[in-house]
Amino acid sequence: MTYLFSYAGRTILRRFVDRATLFAFDLDGTLAPIVADPDRIQVPQGVQERLIRLNLLAPVVIITGRALADARKHLGFTPCYLVGNHGAEGLPGREQQEEEFCRQCSEWLEQLKILMPHASGCGIFIENKGATLSLHYRNASDPNAVSRKLVQAISRLKPPPRRIPGKYVENIVPYGAPHKGEALSQLMLQTGCSKALFVGDDATDEDVFSLANDRILGVRVGCEGSSLADCCLFNQREILDVLDEIIQLTLKTKDLV
Numbered sequence: 001m002t003y004l005f006s007y008a009g010r011t012i013l014r015r016f017v018d019r020a021t022l023f024a025f026d027l028d029g030t031l032a033p034i035v036a037d038p039d040r041i042q043v044p045q046g047v048q049e050r051l052i053r054l055n056l057l058a059p060v061v062i063i064t065g066r067a068l069a070d071a072r073k074h075l076g077f078t079p080c081y082l083v084g085n086h087g088a089e090g091l092p093g094r095e096q097q098e099e100e101f102c103r104q105c106s107e108w109l110e111q112l113k114i115l116m117p118h119a120s121g122c123g124i125f126i127e128n129k130g131a132t133l134s135l136h137y138r139n140a141s142d143p144n145a146v147s148r149k150l151v152q153a154i155s156r157l158k159p160p161p162r163r164i165p166g167k168y169v170e171n172i173v174p175y176g177a178p179h180k181g182e183a184l185s186q187l188m189l190q191t192g193c194s195k196a197l198f199v200g201d202d203a204t205d206e207d208v209f210s211l212a213n214d215r216i217l218g219v220r221v222g223c224e225g226s227s228l229a230d231c232c233l234f235n236q237r238e239i240l241d242v243l244d245e246i247i248q249l250t251l252k253t254k255d256l257v
């Protein structure tokens with residue numbers, strides 16, 4: 001991964017952004033800093049203001065692991081498209097499939113109650129997001145041990161889900177549900193944008209980074225560890241600079257500066 005604000009990274013960004021570029025962002029860990037309680041995230045006001053400005057210049061889409069209603073509550077602006085549940089909720093034309101995903105998750109929830117009757121006592125919080133489930137263990141006294149227990153319980157679910165580990169969370173996703181990569185590809189068609197810049201920080205964002213499409217520029221928050229993203233940021237606070245930079249580049253492509 002090339003650091004986005006290195007000379008090479010800035011060159012990649014400058015050459016990439018044009019008037020056909022869609023701007024897509026993940027929410028937790030990207031637009032908002034990670035906090036211990038999922039309900040208490042905050043998109044900083046400066047980030048909200050820049051997103052509103054960018055959305056007037058080019059299509060801005062948010063593709064989050066959160067449920068749509070929850071994401072709306074925290075975003076503070078209305079993007080061109082908002083897709084939830086890692087791609088499984090809110091994609092135009094996929095409404096009927098969503099009902100099936102919700103039914104499947106309710107079944108898994110019942111199975112989990114039997115497989116882990118003392119989940120909350122071990123510091124596990126089950127977030128039922130409708131089309132997917134997130135099993136959080138950030139606040140467990142021994143997160144590693146709890147994580148192993150979770151993986152074991154998930155392996156016993158019927159039918160088996162797609163399991164995506166995240167930041168102190170195990171995400172449970174129905175097989176066949178559209179992922180973030182599919183969501184972004186569909187929204188590019190939907191908006192008529194031939195290019196997309198996507199910023200994300202977590203394992204489910206790798207579904208975009210791994211698309212291997214040179215019309216999609218993947219930027220990961222975090223330069224450490226392995227990722228298939230093209231570029232990276234050292235930390236989440238740099239999202240402000242990213243937004244400033246792409247607003248300037250977009251204005252230039254429209255000859256407005």
Ligand SMILES: O=P(O)(O)OC[C@H]1O[C@H](O[C@H]2O[C@H](CO)[C@@H](O)[C@H](O)[C@H]2O)[C@H](O)[C@@H](O)[C@@H]1O
Binds near residue numbers: 028063067127166
């Ligand atoms: O795809 P995203 O928008 O990044 O959403 C991913 C998950 O984010 C939330 O959980 C994560 O952030 C919490 C708040 O900072 C943190 O407490 C938790 O440990 C993280 O895993 C959200 O609760 C999930 O529903 C999303 O799937």
